[in-house]
Amino acid sequence: MSDNSEDFPVEKGAGPQRRFAMVRALWPRLIELWLSAVLVTFILIRVFGSQTARRLLSRFTHSHLP
Amino acid sequence: MRFLPPIFANLVLLASGLGFGGLLRRLFPESFSSIDRVALSFLGGIGILGTILFCVGQFWFSRSAILLVLVLGVLFGFRSFARTVRECRTIFRTVSGAGLPVIVVIGVLLVTAIGGLAEPTGDMNHDAIAYHYLGPKVWLRDALIRPVPDEAQTSFPAVVETEFAALMSLGGQRAPQFFAVFGLLSILLMAASLAMRLGLGSQGAWWTAALIISMPAVYRGAFGGFIDVLYAGFVLAAARIAFDAGRAGDYVLVGLFCGLASGTKYTGLIAWALLLLCSFLIAVGVRRCRLWAVLKSLGIVCGAAIAVAFPFYARNWIFLGTPIYPPPPILYKFFQVRYLPVEAILQYHAYILKRGAGLGRGLGAYFLLPFNLTFHTSNFHGAGGIGLAPLALAPIGLIASRNEWLPKALALLVLLLTTAWFFTQQESRFLIPVYVLLAVFAVLGWQYVARVGSKYARGLSAVVVTISILYGLYMIVPESLVDSHAAVSPTFEDKRRHEDIPYLQSFDYINAEPFVSKVLILDPYVAAYYSDKAYVKPLGRWGEQTLPDATNLQAVLSQACNLHVSHILDVLPEAGPLKLPENPQGLTLVFQGQNQRVYRVD
Numbered sequence: 166m167s168d169n170s171e172d173f174p175v176e177k178g179a180g181p182q183r184r185f186a187m188v189r190a191l192w193p194r195l196i197e198l199w200l201s202a203v204l205v206t207f208i209l210i211r212v213f214g215s216q217t218a219r220r221l222l223s224r225f226t227h228s229h230l231p
Numbered sequence: 232m233r234f235l236p237p238i239f240a241n242l243v244l245l246a247s248g249l250g251f252g253g254l255l256r257r258l259f260p261e262s263f264s265s266i267d268r269v270a271l272s273f274l275g276g277i278g279i280l281g282t283i284l285f286c287v288g289q290f291w292f293s294r295s296a297i298l299l300v301l302v303l304g305v306l307f308g309f310r311s312f313a314r315t316v317r318e319c320r321t322i323f324r325t326v327s328g329a330g331l332p333v334i335v336v337i338g339v340l341l342v343t344a345i346g347g348l349a350e351p352t353g354d355m356n357h358d359a360i361a362y363h364y365l366g367p368k369v370w371l372r373d374a375l376i377r378p379v380p381d382e383a384q385t386s387f388p389a390v391v392e393t394e395f396a397a398l399m400s401l402g403g404q405r406a407p408q409f410f411a412v413f414g415l416l417s418i419l420l421m422a423a424s425l426a427m428r429l430g431l432g433s434q435g436a437w438w439t440a441a442l443i444i445s446m447p448a449v450y451r452g453a454f455g456g457f458i459d460v461l462y463a464g465f466v467l468a469a470a471r472i473a474f475d476a477g478r479a480g481d482y483v484l485v486g487l488f489c490g491l492a493s494g495t496k497y498t499g500l501i502a503w504a505l506l507l508l509c510s511f512l513i514a515v516g517v518r519r520c521r522l523w524a525v526l527k528s529l530g531i532v533c534g535a536a537i538a539v540a541f542p543f544y545a546r547n548w549i550f551l552g553t554p555i556y557p558p559p560p561i562l563y564k565f566f567q568v569r570y571l572p573v574e575a576i577l578q579y580h581a582y583i584l585k586r587g588a589g590l591g592r593g594l595g596a597y598f599l600l601p602f603n604l605t606f607h608t609s610n611f612h613g614a615g616g617i618g619l620a621p622l623a624l625a626p627i628g629l630i631a632s633r634n635e636w637l638p639k640a641l642a643l644l645v646l647l648l649t650t651a652w653f654f655t656q657q658e659s660r661f662l663i664p665v666y667v668l669l670a671v672f673a674v675l676g677w678q679y680v681a682r683v684g685s686k687y688a689r690g691l692s693a694v695v696v697t698i699s700i701l702y703g704l705y706m707i708v709p710e711s712l713v714d715s716h717a718a719v720s721p722t723f724e725d726k727r728r729h730e731d732i733p734y735l736q737s738f739d740y741i742n743a744e745p746f747v748s749k750v751l752i753l754d755p756y757v758a759a760y761y762s763d764k765a766y767v768k769p770l771g772r773w774g775e776q777t778l779p780d781a782t783n784l785q786a787v788l789s790q791a792c793n794l795h796v797s798h799i800l801d802v803l804p805e806a807g808p809l810k811l812p813e814n815p816q817g818l819t820l821v822f823q824g825q826n827q828r829v830y831r832v833d
Contacts (some may be wrong), residue, residue, distance in 0.1 A: 192683075193683070193688060196627060196680060196685075197685060197687050197691060198626075198686045199623070199626075199627070199693060200623055200680075200692055201691060203619055203622055203623040204623075204691065204694060204698070205607065206602075207606070207698065210606045210607075211606060211702070223396060
């Protein structure tokens with residue numbers, strides 16, 4: 166396991182300095198994006214896709230009808 | 232008072248298991264920590280106890296025989312008891328600093344313990360009723376461990392089922408349900424051992440345990456007679472030792488746990504082969520060990536594993552004509568299989584393939600597995616899935632530990648086990664070893680995000696873990712509360728018995744009536760587990776034929792006298808091949824309930 170807090174998944178010295186800096190800047194954003202994507206998918210599939218949610222939504226959308 | 236026998240039986244079994252496990256301590260490497268030692272001696276002890284009971288039970292399986300084996304284990308335990316208590320104290324010291332995950336783990340264990348005291352109920356769709364508990368009940372009645380011919384699945388490897396039998400013998404029908412607590416404990420200890428070996432620390436180990444115990448798919452594999460959690464424990468124990476092994480004793484231990492896994496489930500044979508492959512690749516490719524030394528050590532593993540698993544497969548070969556029963560399609564042509572006609576074998580495999588089809592076996596389905604296992608759990612009979620953490624955080628954990636060889640080895644094992652599972656039977660609980668490893672990687676990933684991630688990423692990862700645990704608990708707890716309710720309320724338990732047990736009135740009559748000595752059960756789908764009296768079932772639900780040339784009612788009835796059957800249980804709605812006519816000759820109706828009749832053989 167990596168102990169270095171500055172340790173990003175790039176081979177140091179493997180590429181030009183600029184590329185390393187770019188990946189270093191992008192990596193935290195990638196983590197955020199990945200985690201957000203998983204959470205959004207969970208909400209869409211497991212929460213809104215569930216029978217209970219569908220029942221509630223359908224009740225809500227039909228509540229204004231006479 | 233009705234709770235005391237099952238709890239007492241489980242405590243005796245635990246003490247005996249720890250006693251046998253203590254015998255392994257000499258083989259543990261010096262480098263192993265307290266948690267490693269406790270986890271391995273606990274799991275190893277349970278496995279050895281089950282294997283000894285199985286071997287003794289081939290000749291003698293009365294209560295005295297069971298007690299003798301258990302007392303032997305307890306006597307062995309006296310030598311290592313003080314050391315085990317010391318090591319457990321070391322583990323308990325970590326509780327105070329861990330906080331939330333401890334509450335989750337203890338809460339679920341508590342609910343399991345209370346729910347585990349309820350009487351088992353259900354129909355033939357419950358594996359526990361159909362075979363996990365049926366086998367032990369029949370073995371105890373016959374005082375001998377033999378496959379029950381009308382239920383092919385009682386011939387499965389039986390390390391854990393023999394312990395169910397010991398528990399039933401000492402603590403009654405409720406005792407095996409309570410055993411789920413020890414199953415869960417064993418997998419949590421093993422997970423903590425792996426987590427700490429990967430550098431997570433006690434806090435990380437507790438979070439790993441909380442993630443695992445709140446995975447509904449894992450929980451399902453432990454509760455209600457399921458043995459998958461203990462199987463996973465054996466596989467992970469073998470992996471834990473294999474990748475750090477250096478001495479001959481270490482390889483003997485690896486072999487022992489591979490043998491125990493194969494003695495628990497047939498899939499253990501696949502896990503054993505894959506672990507060998509993985510160990511070979513890592514030893515030669517990463518650790519640069521000499522080829523000859525690696526082959527020699529893997530030979531020791533195989534020798535020990537064969538020695539442990541041999542009794543289970545030899546028993547089947549002797550009594551059923553084939554070591555793996557029902558035999559897989561490659562095997563059945565080479566063996567004279569008893570009780571199962573070829574059509575039944577083929578139908579059984581067709582069923583297995585259909586049930587384990589998941590979302591397909593194509594390349595697309597393979598690469599979408601992480602997503603599907605997380606979000607479409609019902610396609611894998613996943614009981615609510617594994618939570619979000621493995622998908623969200625495990626890949627990050629893998630990336631974070633990319634420079635270490637052990638995570639790579641474990642990741643390779645995950646890949647191999649998942650691939651084998653994908654092409655065989657995609658049943659979620661069969662993948663528990665992988666789920667446990669993914670939970671460890673998920674916590675590694677969480678720690679990595681906490682170290683290098685932004686404030687936003689840290690918040691998101693905390694939300695992922697929270698949702699994982701809460702959603703898992705939401706799936707687990709309500710069902711467990713029903714069991715707990717049944718355990719504490721006799722009125723509710725009785726109501727549940729009447730709702731969940733088909734043909735209960737007939738079984739109550741058969742069990743209470745002293746003149747009933749042996750029952751002929753005509754319908755293959757009637758749960759014979761509920762009969763306290765000896766029984767004969769001519770046809771099993773997988774097409775088993777237990778009486779020679781008796782596939783129609785006339786042939787069966789003509790053999791009834793030779794079988795010393797005193798009564799016949801006939802149920803009405805199912806129109807099977809063995810259906811009694813109205814007012815059958817030579818039989819007297821002695822009990823009639825809704826859709827059920829019991830006849831006395833005149």
